[in-house]
Amino acid sequence: MDCLFCGENRKMTKEHILPRWMREEFPELAKEPVYSGSRFEYDSPAGNGPKERIEGGRKQSGPFTSQAPVVCGSCNGGWMSGLETAVRKPLAQMIRGLPVALTPEHQTTVALWSAMKLMAAYFGKHYGGKRPPLEVIGIEDPRALYRSKTLGSRMVMTLARYQPTSTEQEPFHNIVFERMDHGGGKQSYQTVLKIDSFVAKLIRVAEGLPMYPLPPALHDAVVVHPGSGPVQWPPRCDVFAGEGWERYVYLPDETGAQPR
Known part of the structure; x- marks a missing residue:
């Protein structure tokens, strides 16, 4: 099988979606069953029909066991391992919801790590x-x-x-993938990674469509810009459970609509 990242045909290793160092940071979660869910949505391929959804299931073995056998040993033990080491300090604080001053290096590291994990999780679903x-x-x-x-x-x-609710069980870890068709063979997507208080959203805009303005739900998020200066996390407004989360995570229902 070809490695997801480098493309080389090598023996695959299992990449942990939530890395092993999180077991050390959150040992209480490693011992307890934790709900971990994911939701995939796709526009109907015919007309303006409803979206097709694939819902993830309840995992009883905790959040740190999910693996994606899609990367080679060279990638897993090389640049990916280095990225795990570099991201641990700022990310552990963000997962706990604690304020962090994100240097330009931190922003780059957290963004790259989040994108890497989302891609591994997505293709892990493909192959698994x-x-x-x-x-x-x-x-x-x-x-x-x-x-x-x-x-x-x-x-x-x-x-x-x-920010979770105080009345309902909340998943420690959640991933959402969504695709939007614009017509003419153009597609955009967004995918969201949530780990307790930390939320990263990766948006990929189709060629020929404007990159900005961002959707209204993102105006109060920290937007990672290459070469930008230090920023303070969290942003001014949190993403609250319920309707706030729905607005932040999911694309419009209309097939062919541009991202808001």
Whole structure:
């Protein structure tokens, strides 16, 4: 099998979606069953029909066991391992919801790590189970990420803080993938990674469409810009559970509509 990132035909290793160092940071969660869910949505391929949804299930073995056997040992033990080491300090604080001054290096590291995990999780679903009816992330994106070690020119990463409800069980870890068709063979997508209080959203805009303005739900998120100065996380407004989360995570229902 070809490695997801470098493309080499090598023996695959299992990449942990939530890395092993999180077991050390959150040992109480490693011992307890934790709900971990994911939701995939795809526009109907015919007309303006409803979206097709694939819902993830309840995992009883905790959040740190999910693996994606899609990367080679060279990538897993090389640049990906280095990225895990670099991201641990700022990310552990963000997962706990604690304020962090994100240096330009931190922003780059957190954005690249988040994109890497989202891509591994998505393609892990491809290889580990039923292939989705429509493609969301193309193979060209993880290959480009490997070559440049940066987000692509058509990508935007935003970072937000999640505020749960006090009455319902909340998943510690959640991933959402969505695709939007614009007609003429153009597609955009967004994918969201949530780990407790930390939320990262990766938006990829189709060629020929404007990158900005961002959707209204992102105006109060930290937007990662290459070469920008230090920023303070969390942003002014949190993403709250319920309707706030729905607005932040999901694309419009209309097939062919441009991202808001």
